[in-house]
Amino acid sequence: MTQTTQTETGHSLAMPDGMQGFVKDWSSDQRAFKNVPWGKAMMWIFLLSDTFIFSCFLLSYMTVRMSTTVPWPNPSEVFALSFGGDPIPLILIAIMTFILISSSGTMAMAVMFGYKRDRRKTAILMLVTALFGASFVGMQAFEWTKLIVDEGVRPWSNPMGAAQFGSIFFMITGFHGFHVSVGVIFLFAIARKVWRGDYDNETPGFFTSRKGSYESVEVMGLYWHFVDLVWVFIFAFFYLW
Amino acid sequence: MVDAAHDQVDFVPPAEVGEMELYHPKSWLTKYVFSQDAKVIAIQYSFTAIAIGMVALVLSWMMRLQLGFPETFSFIEAEDYYQFITMHGMIMVIYLLTALFLGGFGNYLIPLMVGARDMVFPYVNMLSYWIYLLAVLVLLASFFVPGGPTGAGWTLYPPQAILSGTPGSEGGILLMLISLALFIVGFTMGGLNYVVTVLQARTRGMTLMRLPLTIWGIFTATVLALLAFPALFVGAVMMTLDRMLGTSFFMPGIVQFGEQMQYGGGSPVLFQHLFWFFGHPEVYIVALPAFGIVSDLISVHARRHVFGYRLMVWAIVIIGALSFVVWAHHMYVSGMNPWFGFFFATTTLIIAVPTAIKVYNWVLTLWRGNIKLTLPMLFALGFIVTFVNGGITGLFLGNVVVDVPLSDTMFVVAHFHMVMGVAPILVVFGAIYHWYPKMTGRMLNVPMGQIHFWITFLGAYAIFLPLHYLGFLGVPRRYYEMTDTSFIPQSAETLNAFVTVIALIVGVAQLVFLFNIGWSMVKGKKSGPNPWRATSLEWQTATTPPGHGNFGPTLPVVYRWAYAFGLPGAKDDYVPQNMHPDQVAIGDTADLSGTAAQPAE
Ligand code: HEM
Ligand SMILES: [Cu+2]
Numbered sequence: 014m015t016q017t018t019q020t021e022t023g024h025s026l027a028m029p030d031g032m033q034g035f036v037k038d039w040s041s042d043q044r045a046f047k048n049v050p051w052g053k054a055m056m057w058i059f060l061l062s063d064t065f066i067f068s069c070f071l072l073s074y075m076t077v078r079m080s081t082t083v084p085w086p087n088p089s090e091v092f093a094l095s096f097g098g099d100p101i102p103l104i105l106i107a108i109m110t111f112i113l114i115s116s117s118g119t120m121a122m123a124v125m126f127g128y129k130r131d132r133r134k135t136a137i138l139m140l141v142t143a144l145f146g147a148s149f150v151g152m153q154a155f156e157w158t159k160l161i162v163d164e165g166v167r168p169w170s171n172p173m174g175a176a177q178f179g180s181i182f183f184m185i186t187g188f189h190g191f192h193v194s195v196g197v198i199f200l201f202a203i204a205r206k207v208w209r210g211d212y213d214n215e216t217p218g219f220f221t222s223r224k225g226s227y228e229s230v231e232v233m234g235l236y237w238h239f240v241d242l243v244w245v246f247i248f249a250f251f252y253l254w
Numbered sequence: 255m256v257d258a259a260h261d262q263v264d265f266v267p268p269a270e271v272g273e274m275e276l277y278h279p280k281s282w283l284t285k286y287v288f289s290q291d292a293k294v295i296a297i298q299y300s301f302t303a304i305a306i307g308m309v310a311l312v313l314s315w316m317m318r319l320q321l322g323f324p325e326t327f328s329f330i331e332a333e334d335y336y337q338f339i340t341m342h343g344m345i346m347v348i349y350l351l352t353a354l355f356l357g358g359f360g361n362y363l364i365p366l367m368v369g370a371r372d373m374v375f376p377y378v379n380m381l382s383y384w385i386y387l388l389a390v391l392v393l394l395a396s397f398f399v400p401g402g403p404t405g406a407g408w409t410l411y412p413p414q415a416i417l418s419g420t421p422g423s424e425g426g427i428l429l430m431l432i433s434l435a436l437f438i439v440g441f442t443m444g445g446l447n448y449v450v451t452v453l454q455a456r457t458r459g460m461t462l463m464r465l466p467l468t469i470w471g472i473f474t475a476t477v478l479a480l481l482a483f484p485a486l487f488v489g490a491v492m493m494t495l496d497r498m499l500g501t502s503f504f505m506p507g508i509v510q511f512g513e514q515m516q517y518g519g520g521s522p523v524l525f526q527h528l529f530w531f532f533g534h535p536e537v538y539i540v541a542l543p544a545f546g547i548v549s550d551l552i553s554v555h556a557r558r559h560v561f562g563y564r565l566m567v568w569a570i571v572i573i574g575a576l577s578f579v580v581w582a583h584h585m586y587v588s589g590m591n592p593w594f595g596f597f598f599a600t601t602t603l604i605i606a607v608p609t610a611i612k613v614y615n616w617v618l619t620l621w622r623g624n625i626k627l628t629l630p631m632l633f634a635l636g637f638i639v640t641f642v643n644g645g646i647t648g649l650f651l652g653n654v655v656v657d658v659p660l661s662d663t664m665f666v667v668a669h670f671h672m673v674m675g676v677a678p679i680l681v682v683f684g685a686i687y688h689w690y691p692k693m694t695g696r697m698l699n700v701p702m703g704q705i706h707f708w709i710t711f712l713g714a715y716a717i718f719l720p721l722h723y724l725g726f727l728g729v730p731r732r733y734y735e736m737t738d739t740s741f742i743p744q745s746a747e748t749l750n751a752f753v754t755v756i757a758l759i760v761g762v763a764q765l766v767f768l769f770n771i772g773w774s775m776v777k778g779k780k781s782g783p784n785p786w787r788a789t790s791l792e793w794q795t796a797t798t799p800p801g802h803g804n805f806g807p808t809l810p811v812v813y814r815w816a817y818a819f820g821l822p823g824a825k826d827d828y829v830p831q832n833m834h835p836d837q838v839a840i841g842d843t844a845d846l847s848g849t850a851a852q853p854a855e
Contacts, residue, residue, distance in 0.1 A: 036463070039462060040461045040462030040463040041461055041462075042266070042267050042456070042458065042461050043269075043270050043271065043454075043455075043457070043458060043460070044270060044271070044453070044454045044455075044456070045453040045454065045462065046453065046454065047270070049454065051274075051374040051375070051450055051454055054450045054453060054454050055374070055375065055446045055447075055450045058446055058450065058480065059442070059446055061480070061481070062442060062480040062481060062483075062484060063484075065481050065484035065485070066484040066487060066488060068484075069484055069485050069487075069488035069489075069528060069531075070488055073488060073492060073503065073524060073528070076521050076524045077502075077519070077520055077521055077524065080520060081502075081518075081519030081520070082519060083518075083519060168495065168499045168500070168501050169499055169500035169501050169502070169516065175519060176501070176502055176518070176519065177501075177502060177503070177519060177520070180495065180499075180501035180502065180503060181503075184491070184492070184495060184501075188491075217275075220377045221277060221375075221376070221377045222277045222278070223274070223275060224275065
């Protein structure tokens with residue numbers, strides 16, 4: 014049996030079965046991934062590389078948590094917050110997580126409206142996403158301040174136990190927060206371009222002289238979902254373990 | 255034969271995508287300095303890499319002077335020696351070879367060989383070079399800060415790398431770590447370009463299985479780099495924090511000068527894992543492009559198709575994948591769990607299988623080929639011999655019981671210089687002799703090239719063979735001097751002096767090469783567009799050197815693989831990849847499939 018594959022040219026190619034078909038598919042003419050624009054392919058590969066960075070960070074975290082002999086502080090106590098009454102464990106983190114995941118939702122909607130060439134809705138949804146992101150970073154700043162000022166945690170020491178607790182916390186959440194901040198900046202920039210209609214008019218980029226296209230919105234979305242996904246892992250490993 | 259059974263030739267599907275618009279520079283500055291053209295970026299990368307490589311070469315002379323004639327040179331103190339070792343190793347591996355193979359050859363050859371007008375993201379590609387340059391400058395700056403560059407060894411193992419006993423622990427180590435992080439950022443920008451260009455921007459008819467092996471090597475190496483550098487990046491960030499903020503990621507409790515330091519609870523072995531998770535793939539980041547280039551060099555210069563093309567591609571891919579699961583063979587003496595040693599020794603020996611396949615295939619390509627001893631061919635042959643040599647000592651060191659006594663001796667130094675020092679450098683030279691005509695339109699001078707080859711090749715053996723023997727005697731690596739050590743015979747000193755003299759001669763031979771590059775640019779014989787009568791696309795460009803956009807008004811269409819040499823019935827002994835099947839034959843007898851590449855015996 015031979016399968017046929019449809020490419021956008023409407024031309025069908027004969028495909029052998031099994032392993033050979035797999036190879037043939039990958040090695041096919043001109044593009045390995047049909048209908049995947051360059052920007053999107055690049056973002057996927059970048060994210061793969063970035064995944065390795067975050068994996069190394071998280072594995073390092075697990076290693077030092079095991080190598081230190083000083084007890085690890087209990088995260089649900091450290092990250093508790095009280096609004097007048099009893100402290101509620103992990104409440105701030107829960108809100109932050111909720112916000113970031115909501116922002117993934119608005120981002121996905123922005124991508125959808127981008128496909129529909131709905132300039133206004135796309136731009137507004139991207140702005141909302143950016144604001145969610147900015148408030149996430151803001152809350153992170155609040156959390157850092159609380160840890161540093163109230164609890165006396167420092168990168169090199171920690172009154173509640175292992176010094177590595179503070180080191181790794183500031184490093185990993187800092188690196189993630191940096192990712193979010195970069196994302197927010199790009200969200201604003203791309204939202205502005207959408208709003209101005211650069212993608213409808215195919216305005217060339219300043220440095221690249223490439224035609225602008227709504228593809229950028231989707232590429233931005235990939236990055237944003239990734240940052241969100243990474244947070245889920247950080248959340249699980251850091252706050253729930 | 256199965257081997258020759260290759261893609262059907264004539265079928266070229268219609269274009270799937272329209273052409274991307276190209277960036278056109280308007281001023282001299284954007285054309286030659288802040289250029290977005292991959293060819294200019296390639297040349298910028300190459301010159302920067304070779305310039306910093308010269309620094310590493312000079313450092314190797316200094317080390318050899320000290321080893322050959324200990325207690326003679328007052329300007330080389332023990333601290334200096336460690337700094338020389340560290341900077342020499344790091345520069346050679348990363349700032350020279352990685353940058354040259356991927357940033358240099360990758361940029362020049364990928365768009366040309368896959369039939370693209372440029373890289374997919376020229377602007378990002380340009381940034382890649384400038385960040386690389388910044389990384390190099392930061393690295394060089396460390397020679398001028400108080401305390402000098404770091405002397406921690408190129409492996410930068412903590413805790414010693416950042417403690418005050420080690421030279422350069424003041425500023426040098428920080429600049430090294432920052433420079434590495436910058437290098438990785440810059441490389442990532444370029445690397446994404448190389449990968450996406452190969453995957454998504456090939457010309458019509460250029461399926462992945464018709465790519466020249468050079469591209470396969472560079473492509474796979476880039477993927478490895480994108481996945482391996484993150485580990486080094488993370489290690490560098492964490493060590494920077496240990497040094498700057500006093501965190502203890504890698505630092506156990508330490509007593510220095512009778513005082514308990516504030517460090518404690520970290521894991522030094524963690525750094526070793528991170529470092530070698532990067533470090534071993536790094537060997538293949540340097541080796542795979544060399545593999546690919548050598549395959550093409552011997553095919554062109556022996557007028558014969560590469561033997562077992564598909565197998566060669568698979569071998570590259572499999573070696574690349576396996577290289578991620580062997581890293582701890584560098585850590586047999588680190589005190590990790592012995593079971594790990596068992597696992598990593600096994601994987602290390604398995605990797606020898608695809609590697610051996612490649613060597614057999616090179617030899618079988620040469621077998622009954624019409625071998626022309628041109629300069630690229632000489633260097634390619636030199637590579638094969640040297641690589642086998644270094645590979646075999648690698649099998650020794652891959653076994654735990656053999657490695658434990660040999661670890662940290664000159665035997666290891668000899669091994670890795672053979673396999674990832676000399677061998678890839680020979681390919682770099684071969685590749686430059688091969689592609690220089692395309693870059694400049696002129697041939698490199700042959701007599702000078704021959705002098706360069708023979709001195710470098712024989713010299714490399716005269717330098718590194720004795721080091722194997724010194725290693726067996728027990729001469730440790732990274733030792734400033736060994737005078738009056740009871741277990742080392744007097745004759746070892748004579749040998750060391752001999753090695754030093756040869757190393758200096760080899761060094762001077764490189765100056766001949768550099769002179770040749772400059773001289774031939776002006777005085778070299780005109781080469782014409784395709785002096786080697788090669789088949790791949792870069793030789794079929796409209797102008798030489800290729801202009802902006804590479805291919806003139808229309809992109810080439812590819813009808814066959816890059817190894818169509820000696821087709822029966824064809825009018826030439828080579829058929830370019832983009833020659834239309836109708837033009838190949840003299841009569842009707844030609845086998846247009848381009849697959850029966852075996853010349854009639
Ligand atoms: C003329 C050629 C070369 C000479 C004479 C030379 C010489 C040396 C010497 C004397 C050492 C120090 C040995 C010790 O005391 O431990 C060394 C180390 C090293 N070399 Fe080379 N080398 C040459 C080329 C290269 C190349 C092309 C590479 C590229 C991979 C390279 C990579 C290294 C590395 C990674 C180290 C280890 C540094 C360390 O121990 O931290 N060398 N070399
Ligand atoms: Cu290794």
